[in-house]
Amino acid sequence: MNHKKRRLEVCLSPAIYEKHANDENIVVVIDVLRATSSICNAFANGVKRIIPVATVEEARQKKEDGYTVASERDGYVLDFADFGNSPFNFSADKVKGKEIVYSTTNGTRCIHMASHSREVLIGSFLNLSALANYLLKQDAPVLIFCASWKDRFSLEDTVCAGALAERLLASGQFESICDAVTASVDLWSLAKDDLFGYIQKAAQKDRLASKGLDDCIAFCHEPDQMDLVPYFDDGSLLAKVSTPCEVNE
Amino acid sequence: MNHKKRRLEVCLSPAIYEKHANDENIVVVIDVLRATSSICNAFANGVKRIIPVATVEEARQKKEDGYTVASERDGYVLDFADFGNSPFNFSADKVKGKEIVYSTTNGTRCIHMASHSREVLIGSFLNLSALANYLLKQDAPVLIFCASWKDRFSLEDTVCAGALAERLLASGQFESICDAVTASVDLWSLAKDDLFGYIQKAAQKDRLASKGLDDCIAFCHEPDQMDLVPYFDDGSLLAKVSTPCEVNE
Numbered sequence: 001m002n003h004k005k006r007r008l009e010v011c012l013s014p015a016i017y018e019k020h021a022n023d024e025n026i027v028v029v030i031d032v033l034r035a036t037s038s039i040c041n042a043f044a045n046g047v048k049r050i051i052p053v054a055t056v057e058e059a060r061q062k063k064e065d066g067y068t069v070a071s072e073r074d075g076y077v078l079d080f081a082d083f084g085n086s087p088f089n090f091s092a093d094k095v096k097g098k099e100i101v102y103s104t105t106n107g108t109r110c111i112h113m114a115s116h117s118r119e120v121l122i123g124s125f126l127n128l129s130a131l132a133n134y135l136l137k138q139d140a141p142v143l144i145f146c147a148s149w150k151d152r153f154s155l156e157d158t159v160c161a162g163a164l165a166e167r168l169l170a171s172g173q174f175e176s177i178c179d180a181v182t183a184s185v186d187l188w189s190l191a192k193d194d195l196f197g198y199i200q201k202a203a204q205k206d207r208l209a210s211k212g213l214d215d216c217i218a219f220c221h222e223p224d225q226m227d228l229v230p231y232f233d234d235g236s237l238l239a240k241v242s243t244p245c246e247v248n249e
Numbered sequence: 250m251n252h253k254k255r256r257l258e259v260c261l262s263p264a265i266y267e268k269h270a271n272d273e274n275i276v277v278v279i280d281v282l283r284a285t286s287s288i289c290n291a292f293a294n295g296v297k298r299i300i301p302v303a304t305v306e307e308a309r310q311k312k313e314d315g316y317t318v319a320s321e322r323d324g325y326v327l328d329f330a331d332f333g334n335s336p337f338n339f340s341a342d343k344v345k346g347k348e349i350v351y352s353t354t355n356g357t358r359c360i361h362m363a364s365h366s367r368e369v370l371i372g373s374f375l376n377l378s379a380l381a382n383y384l385l386k387q388d389a390p391v392l393i394f395c396a397s398w399k400d401r402f403s404l405e406d407t408v409c410a411g412a413l414a415e416r417l418l419a420s421g422q423f424e425s426i427c428d429a430v431t432a433s434v435d436l437w438s439l440a441k442d443d444l445f446g447y448i449q450k451a452a453q454k455d456r457l458a459s460k461g462l463d464d465c466i467a468f469c470h471e472p473d474q475m476d477l478v479p480y481f482d483d484g485s486l487l488a489k490v491s492t493p494c495e496v497n498e
Contacts, residue, residue: 012262013261016401149428152428155428179402179403179404179407180402182404182452183404183407187432189439190439201428203428206426
């Protein structure tokens with residue numbers, strides 16, 4: 001075997017995305033608190049399809065068209081929406097077998113920003129091993145794209161990026177000349193023995209707590225709850241099953 | 250004492266700067282490899298004044314006006330310039346008592362971006378304690394601004410930001426709800442026992458090495474070589490002496 005190694009990069013903010021953008025990339029969008037964790041949980045609970053929309057106006061229109069709509073801005077459920085962004089809202093009784101519309105502050109925007117790429121995948125701690133297993137079977141450069149918070153650096157997204165990057169680098173398939181890979185792996189090395197304890201330092205935890213929305217933080221930092229890899233295709237999110245598993249409803 | 254605590258933030262890339270910009274900030278621009286290290290060394294070696302310019306055209310015009318000009322792009326000295334960006338070029342025999350013009354890829358741009366702020370200071374490992382001492386005597390929020398590399402995250406600038414942030418937070422004067430502060434302090438905690446060893450992972454080290462420009466890396470990571478705080482005022486860089494010291498020529 002003398003394959004050329006695959007490029008691995010981490011993008012720490014949508015504001016930097018253009019510097020990393022490449023049509024050949026497989027992009028993994030990560031928004032741990034809470035968009036991509038919620039998307040993973042929705043597929044684990046049997047959602048048929050998720051239509052991510054970027055604007056409140058699109059979400060409102062989809063509601064008028066008869067869709068179930070999950071939509072919030074800055075952590076608050078929009079008045080016309082069926083529910084907001086907590087992963088606990090995407091329960092089987094609400095989403096199983098349905099097509100739902102989903103609009104969030106950051107996650108949706110990043111999915112659309114990356115849609116020029118070879119593939120756009122949805123990543124979180126919940127599907128970490130499934131993602132790694134899937135990516136190791138492909139043959140393209142990988143960009144891990146932290147959704148961050150209003151373009152600012154986000155600790156939980158970066159630590160999750162580091163957890164995934166560590167797995168990919170350990171395979172020997174990848175190489176990196178990206179300092180954000182180094183930093184995210186090093187932050188993950190500090191966090192991994194007590195992830196929930198480490199993430200208490202994250203600003204987003206306090207932002208959610210101030211709105212009573214922090215009940216999902218432990219859930220969002222519990223790795224490997226599902227063997228699914230959601231992906232974006234032709235305007236919709238669908239999911240690949242990475243390895244055979246019992247889907248938890 | 251019941252003072253309100255001062256805000257501390259770290260900006261990891263010029264692409265994110267607008268999210269942190271505030272006229273009240275004291276901004277510390279850090280470009281360890283090599284612009285801000287070179288500026289500090291120039292003042293240690295007795296430069297009278299440095300005029301930072303943003304474009305090659307301005308630098309060329311200043312050369313025609315008779316100035317000594319330090320100018321490079323992507324690590325290469327421009328043909329009309331007297332010398333490039335290595336801190337070793339700013340020796341006493343070349344800069345003592347002179348006004349020089351300085352144009353670099355990232356550092357100059359960041360200085361100008363931040364010029365709306367209350368103060369713009371020049372930071373590096375070389376003047377770390379001088380900076381901390383100066384900042385602890387002021388009464389304004391502090392933003393540490395990593396110049397980075399072409400808008401991408403830079404390990405050495407972030408670790409230097411963490412070293413400064415750790416000193417400021419230890420004083421009890423500051424508070425932070427900025428994840429980039431947390432990450433930079435944590436990366437500094439990993440690096441500080443063997444800073445030169447840690448920074449071998451930085452991509453910029455390899456970029457400089459590929460052009461034979463890496464001879465200054467150890468020098469740029471040796472803290473506290475001078476008690477100077479360069480600052481930007483009315484288009485020029487001048488320097489405050491933070492604590493009385495012998496200037497090393």
